[in-house]
Structures are given as C-alpha cells and as structure tokens.
Amino acid sequence: MSLNRLKETLLRCSNLHSATAGAALSSYSTRESLSQVPPPRKPPKSSLSQQLLRLDPQSLSVDLRFRAPNTRLEEEKTATENKEEGNDGPTTACVNRDTFLPQTVARGPYEPLVLSSPGEIPLAQVPPSINCRLLKHQRVGVQFLYNLYKNNLGGVLGDDMGLGKTIQTIAFLAAVIGKDSEHGAHEVDHVRKKGPILIICPTSVIHNWENEFSEWSDLSVAVYHGPNRDLILGKLESHGTEILITSFDTFRIHDKILCEVPWEIVIVDEAHRLKNEKSRLYKACLGIKTRKRFGLTGTIMQNRILELFNLFDWVAPGSLGTWEHFRDFYDEPLKHGQRLSASERYIQIADERKRHLVTVLQKYLLRRTKEETIGHLMLGKEDNVVFCAMSELQKRVYKRMLEQPDVQCLINKDLPCSCGSPLTQVECCKKIVPSGIIWSYLHRDNPEGCESCPFCLVLPCLIKLQQISNHVELIKPNPKDDVEKQKKDAELASAVFGADVDLVGGNAQSESFMGLSDVEHCGKMRALDKLLLSWTSKGDKILLFSYSVRMLDILEKFLIRKGYCFSRLDGSTPMSLRQSLVDDFNKSPSKQVFLISTRAGGLGLNLASANRVVIFDPNWNPAQDLQAQDRSFRYGQKRHVIVFRLLAAGSLEELVYSRQIYKQQLSNIAVSGKMEKRYFQGVQDCKEFQGELFGICNLFGDLSDKLFTSEIIEMHEKQGENSTTLIRPFNPEIDYDNFPKETSKASSHAKSDEMTFFCEDKNKLQDLGIVYAHRNEDVVNMGPGLPEKIVTGATHEEFADNTSSKTRGNSSKRIYKMDRLSSEELKRNEFRHIAHGMGMEELKFSKWVLSASHSQRIEVLQNYKKKKQLI
Template identity: 60%
Template sequence: MSLSSFKEILKPCSYQSQSSKPQSSYPQSSTTLNPRKPPKSCLSQQLLRLENDYNSFPTKQFKEISEQSSPPNITVEREFEEKEDAGCRLQVFDPTGPYEPLVLSTSDQNPLVQVPASINCRLLEHQREGVKFLYNLYKKNCGGILGDDMGLGKTIQAIAFLSAVYEKDGDITSPSKGKEEEKGPGLIICPSSVIQNWESEFSKWSTFNVVIYHGTNRDVIYEKIESHGVEILITSFDTFRIHEKNLSQLMNWEIVIIDEAHRLKNEKSKLYEACLGIKTRKRYGLTGTIMQNKIMELFNLFDWVVPGGLGSREHFREYYEEPLKHGQRSSAPERFVEIAQKRKQHLVSVLHKYLLRRTKEETIGHLMMGKEDNVVFCAMSEVQKRVYRRMLQIPDIQCLINKDVPCSCGSPLKQVECCKRTVPNGVIWPYLHKDNPDGCDSCPFCLVLPCLTKLQQISNHLELIKPNSKDEPDKQKKDMVFASQVFGNDVDVVGGYTQNESFLGLSDVEHCGKMRALENLMSSWISRADKILLFSYSVRMLDILEKFLIRKGYSFSRLDGSTPTAMRQSLVDDFNSSPSKQVFLISTRAGGLGLNLVSANRVVIFDPNWNPAHDLQAQDRSFRFGQKRHVVVFRLLAAGSLEELVYTRQLYKQQLSNIAVSGKLEKRYFEGVQDCKEFQGELFGISNLFRDLSDKLFTSEIIQSYDKQGKKDEHKYEHEHEHHEHECEGIFGEKHILSDFGMCFLPPQARDTLSAAPENSESFMKKSNKIVAPVNQDLGIVYAHRNEDIISHECGCDVKQEVRACESNQSLPKKKHIGKKGTASLTRPRKLKQYRLLASSKGMQVVEFSKWFLSASLVEREHALRNYKRQREKMPQI
C-alpha cells in the first residue's frame, strides 16, 4: 500500500449506500459515522482493532453482528460475560477503521505538524499525551522533562515527537505547502549500554538518518554532520563529555534529548558542565527517577532543561529545600508543617509546567497483574553478630565514634582536632596511608567509606571480608590482618582467615542469616514453578550464591559486568523462553538498565543500596509491560545491622521525592534532617552509622513509635486506613486480615494455634494497622512489612486535596482506629473466621489458601469471591 493510500484511509469515512458496496457484517443503523475516536489506553483494544478480530467484540455488539452473519458463539459470549463480571469490562469500540491522525499543531499552522500514521497507530493513549506535551514545550522554545515510570515507553514518545517535528510523514501530494527554515540535526545523549537500543528503535519506528558517535571513526562522522548528512546523532555520556567542544560549541542542534537525565543531578560533574554548553533551549530529559537523593538534584536537572526557570540556586535552597526538609521532621512545629505544605504546593505547580510524570498504575495498571514490595528483615547468625560487634570495636571506628569527645591530653580541643586525628594503631588506616604516615587532609573521615563497606560485607556474608585471591598481595595482606582482628575466637568456626575454597563450605547457609532465609523462601517458590531474579551488587556474593544454586540443583543463568554485551540479550531471551530456567543471577550494576525479564514473578534484592533508585530499577526488570503474573519483590536486610539504616534512608529519600515532585502527603517518621548538623536524629551523622543495633529492630521501632503517637496528621492517617480497608474489600468482599507473609510463613506450632484459637492471634500479629510477619526462627525472618504500607505515594493524598480541606475549614470525619485498644479485639476474631470460610470455599486449609493467594491472578481471586458469595446466599447463617 502506498503512503498516499494509507493517508487516505485515515480520513473520516462515511457509509456508502447498501447497493454500492459489498454486503458487510457490520450493523448499519445510520447513513453517516462520527469522526473516529483516538485510540483507547488499553493495548488489547488497539490490537483488536488492528487485527479486526470479530470474535473478540464485546458481548452486546457481538450479538448484533452475529445475527446478520453467523450463529452466536456461546463460548465467546460467556467468556466476555465473565470478564465483565470480574470488573474487566472492555469498552465498545467503533469498527470504522484506523484512528484519527495525531495532529500536534493548531488548525491555522502551515504546514500541519502531525505524528506519522505508522507510529500513531501503535501508540497508547498516555504516549500520545506525552508526545503532545513535548511538542507544546517545543512550540514555546523551551525544554522539559518526560518523567514517566520505567517501562512506559519514553523512548517511543521521543521518537514520535522527533518524527512530527522533522515532518517525516510529509504529505507528498501537497508540495505547495510552505516549508519552514531547514532544521538542524537532533542530538541524543544516553548511557553507552542503551545506544544500540536507541538505534534499533529508530529503525523500527521511523526513517531518520541516524548516526552513532561512539568508538572509532568519529572524524568521518563529524564531517558527515557538517555536510548536513545526519538528522539524528546518538552518543554516550562519556563520549559527549570528552568531545564537548566538537559536539556542543561548534554545532547548532535543533533538539537535544538526554536519556536517563538524572545523571545531571550533580552540578559539579564534568558531564553537567559539558551539557550546559549546548547551544539550544530545546532541551529535553527522559528519566523515571527525577529525584534520587536530595531535593537540590531537582534544581540541577531543571536548571539545565529550563535555565532560570526555578530561580537562583540560593533562592531554591532557602525557599523550597529547607522548608520541605524541616517540615518533614517528626517533631516539627505546626508552623513549620504549614509552611512546608504551602511551599510544596507552589513547587509542584512550577515543576508541572515543564514536567510530565505518569506511573504504571495510572496508565497501564489495568494491563498488568500488579507488584508487591516486601522488606524482609533476616536474623544474622550468631557468628555474624559477634563479628559485627568486634568490627565496631576496632580503633578505626572508635576514632570516628569519639571524634567529638574532648581530647585525653588535656587540650580543650576535640579528639578529631588534636591527638586522635590519625589512627596509627588501626586496622584500616595504616593501609590507606602507607605512603603518607602523617595522614591526609580529610583524616579521620577518610575511614568512613572503607568501614561502611566492611560492615555491609559482614551483614551479607563473612566470606566477603576474607582476602580475595584476585587482589594485589598488599591488599590481601591487609585483609588478612583485618579478618584476624574481627574473627577473634571464631576463626575456626568460619573456616580460617583465608578464602574458603571448599564448594560445600561456600554454599553452606549455616553462618549467613540472609542465605538461610533465602533457602527457605526459594524452596517454596520453586515448588510452585515460580521464576526468580536474584540481584546483588557484589560479584563475589554472586559467586557464593551461584555455588548455593548449584548445590540446591536449581537451573540458572548469570549476568554481570564480565558478560559480553553481545551475549546479554541472548541470555535474557533464553531465560524468558525456557521453562527449565528457574533463577537468573544478576549484578545490579550490570542489569540495572535495558533488561526485560517478564517471565520472572519473584524478585530478590540480596543487598540494599544507599540510592533507592537502584533497587527500584532492579525490581522493574520483571515488572514491565508483558508481565502475565503478579510480581512479588523481596528485599533482604540483615536485622540489627547497617542495612537497616540504609533502608530507612531509602524511605527518607523516597518520601522527599514524593513530596517535592508529586506533592504527596507523607508520614513523618524521622527526626533527622538531611545535611543539617543540628537535627541529625536517628538517620544522619557518623554516630548513627556505627551504632550497635544488633539487639533491636531499628526500623520496626520507628514505625511503631509513629503509630503510638496517634499520627499527628489525622486526616492522612484516616485516608490511608480507608484505602487499606477498601483494598481488602475489593479482593474478597469482606474486611479481613490477609497477611501474605504472616499466613504463609508462620511456624507450624503457630499455624495450629491460630487455626484452633483465632482469639489468640494477637500474640502472632502486631497491634497496629500494619500486617507483619511474626518472629520465625525456622525461616530466619524476624520482621517483615510491605514497602507500600510505609511509603504513602500510592494513597492518593495530594496537595490539592489538602488545600481544599483547609479552605473549607472542614476536617474529615473521625473514625475509630483498628489499631486502638478495644476495637481490634472485637473485630479480629470475626475477620479470622471470614478468612477460614474463604479458605474452605476453595476446599483448602488456611495456610494452603494463603499460598494459593500469593500466586493467584486477579481473575482467579474474583472467581473465589463469587463462589464465596454464592455459598453465603445458600447458607444465610454464614
């Protein structure tokens, strides 16, 4: 079919007379048709339109068609009736042909600017809105940020936008249209790992002349650019930084797009300085993590996109960052909280002029089975606890802990300013300063990072602190001294100071708390034919986990930094297509971008990262469009270790991001304020980093402390609780307690007691609205919660709702808290009774039903609900 013919099809159609056209099975109730509607957001509806599959019409329209053509297909009818009954109603679509063109320009603009039909017909509704957003900014000669969640097609939206701007689908039948001045080339800067992906997407979706400026032959490419032989140039961050003069100062780019734009968060980096020199105001960033660690990262990113749009750096810090941070403090005065709310509202209104952010739940949530993010606190082994405590007692860490104590020499100065600035008798300090015995300018704070690394290694596996045979002899000697210091009397228990070469020794889970919990969890998943992604930042930890998988007999694949780039996609395809592949071992650094592993429905993050975006990107390797099963994420943390502090700082950063970017209302758990020495609280400062938490559940105490305070923001609490109850009702039609973790992983004696005496269930569940797992010595899990219950970003509380409530001086109606005394005791037995009845309606015991619930789809859950309701109708006494 020619281009003109295809364009003709896109024009509005009208029915011809019955005699002038072949008989059709379509109903012909009128002589004219309304203009075609834009495509729906549901991809399945778009595919139905394109394939013209009459058997998949919704029930009502199917009946009309079948009356004129063929006998009704009862099976298809029943299938769609069941889908409608389950809440999956498909909207009736108008079978009038392709969609209407996606016109971006106004009616009086000449020439007309529109997205090519070949691209438009494959865009989802949210992608069409994203293209319009980018073009509206382009018309205003300014830049912006497309901040959609990972997996929503930011690359495709950018290509559709570029295709419209460069008129890649121009109407060849109208050569007389006036043309604008010839546009300059477009520049795309992205991580080197996704360059090939960009090139591939351009070849699939458009007809641009694309050139890769990366690697060799750069001089030839530059000559081609100067001769206007290139429309789109793609390069990497490092290449652009090195060749900034050639690519930014000597070229006039029409449009510049930076993929993974959060790389511009540091204003002191060479990359940021290089990007500031690009000679165009049409700068666009693509990123799913607009803010990662600090609010000032927002300013750096938007100051590149829209220079001066957020004012000066000092103005932004004083007017936005400081009030938002101090207003989030748990004991902040009411005046601070009110100011923070006003500044938050103003910041969000300014950002949304240049920012479009959509989540998966808002756009394609109805096409996916959902995701659950569990945080699992695993008990360290007794040996790990003893080694961890010895680590905190070494001279290097004691020097950091006591840095502000008055010096023992009688001087009025602090230790860090006097005699204890260096640590010659330390375990780590002498090696760091072997070439400088007097120390460095940052002593003793240069010890912080090496000591934190050692504590994290102990939390993960004791083998990690032993000398690595691949290291240099000096480092191996230093690690030997360190290991002998912290192992102490347990040296024989852990197999000596040197690296364990025994296969059975490395794969044994006895002395590693997290591996012990992982062993129990994986045995349950493998028995249900689940597929697992297992992430770790440490390659040495991956080696240990690999031996563990071999010992257990699990079939697995592995991808890390040493895996050749050309082989990575084949490994991904093999894992997705092969039922025999059960586990995929992935280095978080190597697998953070570009991997699509939708066949897996269990994701394990073995070690947390200080930057929450890294863990979220790892989760999204599986939770992407195309996932057919419910994804359950398990973040493993060593209870009582530094990893608890890592996770709580992740919570703090995620809350700040939700506040500044989306204007959400977040719970005020923490007293600490980032980058503020006066309010370091429980999160910040060296004293918190090297605190002994081995005898307590640090995170659990903070969350329970927040609950006991009565939740100072009463409106927020009630809205959250209402949302949680609605979720439970939506699945089973009854308010009940359903703990995926608690029910599935109770110890046998607890299961029996709970089944026999539900009124005693308080001993197994916490007295709060959070549903947590009880202590389970067999599994090695001491505490667990859902991250969604802690972070408020899914509860729908935004600034606009709060402002309207304040303006009307009306508060939300008061409701009784389930967590309060006297209420839970009355409702919990009834809820547990309903839970057992739900299980019996499926012919299962309580624990068996809980396990089924973990792997059941939404449709299966709805079927369980309908069966349960039918039984209640037949047996009113239930």
C-alpha cells in the same frame, strides 16, 4: 541476428510461456473444487479504522513491551465481526494467550495524531503507522513534549521505567521533523529548515535507541561513538543525518566539538545523571546552545531535593530561580517540615512551599507511574522488607569490626581528648590512627595523614560492615586486588575473625565449594534457602539481585548445590549475549532463578516471566532497588509480583533502609506533592538535627541489641499520627493476591482475625530466621497528591473560599448526598464481603468479574446468599 528475427524469437518464447501457464492453470482448476472459491463478501460492519488495520500488514508490527492487551469482550466482538464478514483468518484484535507475551497488534485508529493547533503552519502530526501503536498515556506524553517544543521550552518526561519514554520521544521527533513515509512529506512551502537533533544516553542503550528508531520510523540516524566519529561528523555537517546519538562519556570528552553544532533539540536519556552540578558531564551539557532541552528519567530525585534544581535548571534555565533561592525557599522548609517533632508552624510552611513547588514543576514535568497508567492491565506489585537474623558468627565478627581502632576513632571523635586538652579527640591526638589496619593502608605513602583524616576512613569502614552483613567471606582478600591490599585485607580479616578464624577456613579467600554454599554462617542465605524451596515448588520464577559480584559467585555456588536451574548476568557479560540470556529465561520453563548484578543489570531488560524478586543487599540509593524490581513488574507481566528485600537485622543495613524511606518520602513530597508520614527526627545535611539517621555516630552504632527500624515504625503507629494503615503481618507462604488488606478503619473483627493470623505465624517466621518484616508500601505512605485546584495555581485563600462555599450549600441537597453515599457504601461493603469470601482483594475480584462467564457470576452470587442466610 536481425531485429525482425529477434522479435520473432521473443514472440515465440512469450507464446510458449503463455501456453504452458495456461495449461498449468487448467490442470490446477480441474483438481480444485468450485466450493473453494470464496463467496462474495458482505458489507463490513466494523469501523473504518479496523478495516484499514486489516489492509495494512505493516501496522501489525508492534513493540511487545507497549501493546495493550485486548479484553475478552473485544476478542468475542472481533470474532463475531469476522464470522459475519466471512473472514476466518486471524485479525489484529486476536490475542494468543498461550504464549508468555501477547502477540503484537495495532491498538489505535489508523490516522495521524495531530499535535498542532488548528491553523498552525507547519502541520505537526505523528504518522499513522506510529500513532496506531501508541497507548493513551503515550499520546499524552507526545503532546506534552510538543507543547514545550512549540513554546521554545524544555522539560522532563518522568514516566516510570517501562512506560515507553523512548517510544514517546521517537513519535515526538517524527512529528517535529515532519517526515511521513505513508502520506509523503508535508507541503514543501510549509516545511521549515530545522537543525539536527542530539540524543545523549548511556553506552549500554545506544543500540536500543538505534533499534527503536528503525522499528518505529524512517528517520536518518547516526551514532557518534567509537572510531568512526570523524566520518559521522562530516555526514552531520553535510546534512546527511537528522538525528545523532552519542554516549555520556563520548559527549563529555568531545563536548567542545558537539557544542558548536546548532542543535534543534537535545534529549538526555537517564537525565538523573545531571543531578550533580559539579560533575564534568553537567558542565559539558550546560554548553549546549539550545533552549529545547528534554530529559527522560523515571527517577527525577534520588537523594536530595537540590537534585531537582540541577536537573530543571538545565532543561529550563531560571525556572526555579537561583540555587540559593531554591535552597532557602524550598529545600530547607521541606526537610524541616518532615521532621517528627517539627512545630505546627514548620509543617504549615512546608505545606505551602510544597504546593508552590509542585505548581512550578508541573509546567516542565510530566510524571506518571505504572499504577496511574497501565495499573488496570497488571495484577500489581507488593514490596516486602524482610529483616533476617544474622548468624552467631556474623554477630561476633560485626562486633569485632566495631571494636577496631579505625572505627573507634570515628565513634569517639567528639569526646574530650584523653591527654587533658579541651579539644575533642578528632581535633587533638586522635586525628590519625597509626594502629589502624585500614588507616595504615590508606596512608602508606603519607604517614602523617591527609587533610580529611580521620573522615577518610568512613567509606572503607562502611563497606566492611556491609560485607559482614551479607556474608563473612566477603571481607577476605579479593584475588583481583593488588598484592599490598590483599595483605592488609588478610590482616583485617584475621583481626575481626579472632577465635573464629579456623571456623571460616582461615583469613584467605576460600575455594571450598561446600563451605561457600553452606547457609549455616549467613542469616540471609538461610532465609533465602527456605523461600526458594517454597516458591519453586509452586512454579514461581525468581530474580535474585546483588550489587556485589563476589556475592553473586557465592549465590551461584549455593544454587548449584541446591540443584536449581539458573541464568546469570553481571558486568562481565558481553552486551551481545545479554538479550539472548533474557529471552532464554523468559521462554524456558526450566529456568527457575536469574542471578543479576544490580549495577550491571543494564536498562531495558524485560524479565516479566518472573513473579518473585529478591534483593539480597540494599542500596543507599532507593532508585537502584526500585529499578531492580521493575525488571519484573513491567508491561506484559501476567502474575502478581512480590518483592523481598533481605536486610540483616541489627546491622548497618537497617540504617540504609531507613535512609531509603527518608529519601522516598522527600521525593514524593517535592515532586508529587504527596502527604507523607513523619518518622524521623533527623534532617539531611543539618548537623543540628542529625537525629537517628545522620552523622557518623549513627552509621557506626551498635544496633545488635534492638530492632532499629521496627521500633521507629511501631512507635509511630502507637502515636497514631497521620496513620491510616495498619502494618500487616508478613508470611512468605501466603498468596498475597488473596490476602485482604484492611485499614485501621476496618471492623474490630477483621483486626482481631489479622492479629490471630500474625500470632499463628510467628513460629514460621522464626523457622525462616526472620525477626521482623513489613510491606514497604505500608511504611512509605504514598498518599494522595494536591487537590486539582491547588495544583493549577490556587492560593490558600482561594482554596479555603471554595471549600467554605461548597459547605454552604442547600441542606436538603446535603442530606440527599449523604443518603446516596450511604447507599453506595452499602453496595461497596457487600462487594467487599463477596470478594473476601472468595479469598480475593477487591481489585482482583473486579478483574475476575469482568473475565468470568455469566454462569460463574450467578453461581458465586447464589453461594454468597446461602452463606448470608445461614448467618
């Protein structure tokens, strides 16, 4: 075919297509009315940023977890603008409140977030596509990270879980690398060559990091994990990737290879893993050759103040001096100043060191809580600690366990030896326990004992006591253990069951469904049974946590027997199925309970559809229990979250919880500079002041004849030392959203009503098997932090001078201020009375006022005036 004939053929095809298309268009036009042609739009009255948001559909893709919900006022305003502009379609400000999680929208101006100082080259800015989706506190976090980076320093982003540490990090890296897909890269002359970036995180969140990078940016990311490590390393050497993600275990094993790379920035997710300076991971991280080290963690300190030194000495070497200096200057004074009987001098020294430590830490740490950042977007959380009476069987078994030779050896270790020697028992004849069942198994290969005898028995004996506190079935042999251990566990079970061995179905693991699901022999399950019945009847959804997989098995049988619809997630659940389980629970109204292992719950699980959280067994580390609570108390939660920690009264678990209080208070003091109540005589890691918390004798003490925790708290309340809070009564059937929280400064009338309420509900608590309960926030006094002047580095003298100069003001001004305050106080009291009249807290009533219509507010005000006139 010639070229001319080909052109003619193509021309005929083109004309035919045009004619066909024209006919179709003509036919379509005849079928449609002219009224459907949109009229010319009026000039828009919205802001430029809102117009840009409407024009950019990509900016509507927002992470569900970090979207700020619009208020009703904003929705009405946007609807009015749309009507005026002739736009009836959905806009970015619309919120579908019928679904559980709000629809994703952009919430900020569509413009970059400039991090650089004026005139600074190269320009560092967060791309508009990321900045428009950040919350206010997230922008502050990005600026904090960049300021440290600019000054060649490292630091810690210590936001609570659920506040978007991952997103803030990605926004920061996008600004540092300088890639902006929408506006092109920065000017070539201004771009400097940077090295790659390393992110070290737990294995369980590697894919979460990958997904977040793909969702929020177009940065080049590779994962150094699994069989393709060599290929990834070659890609890194050829500058084919900008960010490398690896796990803790992989980095620990291949640290020599990775530490040879000249990293620009190193980021450690869950940085509290660096708390132990003796761990191999910590030593491996010390070999990283860069000063720009950043840590991400919501639990900066978990067990000891010295953990702060290890973490900050890695992110900012030398920032807290030497280890010996930190121990002597900060650790010891803070611990001794928190002792109940500490002298005034110790308290003053501790206060000075606390202020100094917070001043130093604030240079490298940004610590924010949910209450401080997004608290106004949530209805709050209440943490109840419930002490359940053990069953009679549990009490007998617990007592027999304390009478075992292994435990008695530890209890009597400091008593004089019975052989007449001047030495103590642990130094003489009772160093080994050949008659002990646990000891003989531990030393089956060395009958002469080990170097740590008899203290090698402490952990195994503690585990047995904790198992009895939860369920007697747990001390029976585990079929997954080796045969020798099963035999010894069966022997121990027979010894502690004694005459009750037939009552529990023998000393072997029971397979009886009805026996395991029966609540008769477990005090906690008895209380849980009645609580679940009350909650599910009201439509509540429950998260049920336990660190023991065997306990989860028993609870699962219990839920099946009671007919509850539930899901389950533990360490055996494949990672690929976990998110689908979470989504199914959140979306399905029929799912009532979610069984989760505290240890295998994973990170980033958003279970905000649940408004009740039960922690069946406490952990020595308070951070574990607090993270479990945050599975529900996350951004997107629409209901008030109430937590129930179940403890076995008179058991080791009371001591576990008291240690949690102690650790939480030390963390609040050292990290945030808060004022905390002083409850305990004990001082951690100090043999001279073991008090009621520390030492082996306290661990294995018999607490069955007293309420250990309640006696300590009530004694403190009677003394009235630094106490501004009245321990409020606990009632599982009360909606705590509507329960007024009075302080000790409240009127005597409110107090008497509260005491009457408590007396009326004693019988209800006894029916539930609850002997004592309180709210954790009332005990752990999350008091105010340091004054702003002190936090910024002021000395005691400067603070005192400022205070005295303020008090030397004009007397007339002081009188006017007092009159104004009294007027404001009257208004607050009036507001409080109206809120209580509606059965609401002040905070909840404030939110109701903002969301209520004008007629509703007028009606409430008129009703209040009528009641006031009758009085």
